[in-house]
Amino acid sequence: MMFTDAVDQIKRASTFAALGEGEATYKAYAKIVHPDAVSEADNATATWAFAALSKLYHERSRLVASGDIADLSAGDDGQLIKVPREPGDNDLMEAEADALRTLREKGDPKYRPYVARLLDTYLHEDEARKRRRVNVIRRLDGFVPLSVVGKRDPRDVAWIWRRLLVGLGWAHQAGVIHGAVLEDHVLIHPGEHGLALVDWCYSGASVKAIVAARKDDYPPEVRNDKRATPATDIYMATALMVRLMDDPPAPLTRFAQGCLYDKPRMRPQDAWRLLHELDETLHSLYGPRKFRPFTV
Structure with missing residues (x-):
């Protein structure tokens, strides 16, 4: 032309x-x-x-x-x-x-x-x-951010937590750190129990920026040193799940606390290995996994 x-x-x-x-x-x-x-x-x-x-x-x-x-x-x-x-x-x-x-x-x-x-x-x-x-x-049709979900029974949060660890483990194995695992960046499909991580703008080991309004939800290595590792994603994912759970039982609280140490080296480093530990905790609390309908 x-x-x-x-x-x-x-x-x-x-x-x-x-x-x-x-x-x-x-x-x-x-x-x-x-x-x-x-x-x-x-x-x-x-x-x-x-x-x-x-x-x-x-x-x-x-x-x-x-x-x-x-x-x-x-x-x-x-x-x-x-x-x-x-x-x-x-x-x-x-x-x-x-x-x-x-x-x-x-x-x-x-x-x-x-x-x-x-x-x-x-x-x-x-x-x-x-x-x-x-x-x-x-576009991910039918998905909504966790920011619209509100507090839930821990048994309903369990499937979200499991899928979040699967997605993070996959990313970490590919050498990618999400860097901002927050409510607006985790989408779920309520009916199909699907999950997707979005907004990868903050990804990488060297932190270029953070969501300023959510500064307190980042671990110390991000706020102080502008560095991120897989343990950073695990910290933020765990803190997010804690915010989502309504009155979690003591075993789940203890499990979460083990992922929220200030020093990254003291936290779990492998999301998929952590998933197995979460499954053991959930099984001891609730028995075999069962599908629970989820609505928003």
């Missing part, structure tokens, strides 16, 4: 759908009308066309949620488009993309449902020439 043709089509388009669908269409037009890609004589026209294209592209989506650093909008075909509010957080978006790619490439495929799938990642430049790293993620 020629530059003049692309500009003409953008002028006539009242919605992005008039140009096409998805990120591929946006990228194709952006490549043609970007001000850096044209002659000086066409620069003013290109600047207008690129701004109009960006406006059409973002208006095509509807806001689904606002996270710690980014807004999520519904895109085409079950996509979630995650855009940071500040370009200064592009490194966190890149960390998420790297983590999700690593999990898909190195992690055991049977555990992939424990995370959303990364569909695309790219740099978007807005009309003000600010560049943001955009991650496109497969």
